[in-house]
Amino acid sequence: MKNVNFLKASAFIALAFLMTQCAIVRPGEVGIVQRMGVIRGASITQGSRWFNPFTSKVVKINARTVESFNTLPLPTKEGLSVNTEISLLYHVNPESAKAVYTRFGRNYEEVIVLSNFRATAREVSSRYFAKELYATERTKIEKAVAEELSSHIAQYGFVVDAVLLKDIDLPAQLAQAIENKVNAEQAVLQMEFVVEKQKKEAERLVIEAEGIKKAQDIINQSLTEKLLQYNNIQMLKSLVNSPNTKVIVTGSQPSQLMVNTDKNP
Structure with a gap:
């Protein structure tokens, strides 16, 4: 029995020892083999690697996109300092992982x-006024920071994915002043819209009046004396034929008639 337990313990120790000799590099990681303090061989992109735990180790560098969240006081063009919540999304170029580790170590993010x-x-925020950080130029500032940061650290093996200005905490008086100005600008735009609408309505009325005038001119030009007499006669004929109408001739002209439309006989 003791021999069986001893064999089980020996097998477990042997298995544990073998496990310590195997490093697993997952997708999104880069493994670097360091033997006796010296980096040897090519980087391991993914998979397993056997090594001697007494003389070697496998250092894993994360090559996935990571987010670094920061709360920073940023200066503005007018000399103010505004508190901002700003995030940096970046990753290590897998092909440069060995150089990054060799030059900066595991603490490369801070260094x-x-x-x-x-x-x-x-440096970028100091080019803009506080109101631009707060409202109008946020996207432009994010892009400028990302591009300039990339120009500084890309040469060392880092890729900047994005910079995000998540929140800007302005002094209360400045925030209220900006809000009042924005509201005033919106009011001006609304008034300009109303004025433009009234102009368009006035133009519409002028065009409508001109159309009515032209129509009346055409009608007036087509109304001759004979046409008026003919229409008058046709109207009188319809009245005469009505059973409830009395016609009294008052003159020799067709228009000199008195018409009584009383239905009572």
Whole structure:
């Protein structure tokens, strides 16, 4: 019995020892083999790798896109300082993972990425007024920070995916002033819209009046004396033929008639 337990324990220890000799590199990671303090061989993109745990180790570098969330006070063009919540999305270029680890170690994010990110964000924000950060130029600022940061750190093996200005905390008085100005601008635009609408309505009325006038001119030109007499005669004929109408001749002209439309006899 003791021999059986001893064999089981020995097998478990052997299995555990073998497990410590195997490193698994998952998708999105890059493995770097370091033996006796020296990096050897090509990087491992994914899969397993056997190594001697007494002389070697496998360092894993994350090559997925990661988000670094920061709360930064950013200067503005008018000399103010506004608190912002700003995120950086970036990843390590897998082909440069070995160089990144060799040059900056495992703490590469703080050493090279975030230090450049903070400096670039402050430099770009100082070109804009607070109201532009708050409302009108946010997308432009995000793009400028991303492009300039990329120019600083791409050479070291980092890829900037995006920069996102999530929140900007302005002083209360400044925020109210910006809001009042935006409301005033909206009111001006609304008034301009109303004025333009009234102009269009006036133009419509003029065009309608001109059309009515032209129609009347055409009708007036077509109304001759004979046509008027003919229409008058046709109207009188319809009245005479009505059983409830009395016709009294008052003159020699067809128009000199008195018509009584009283239905009572």
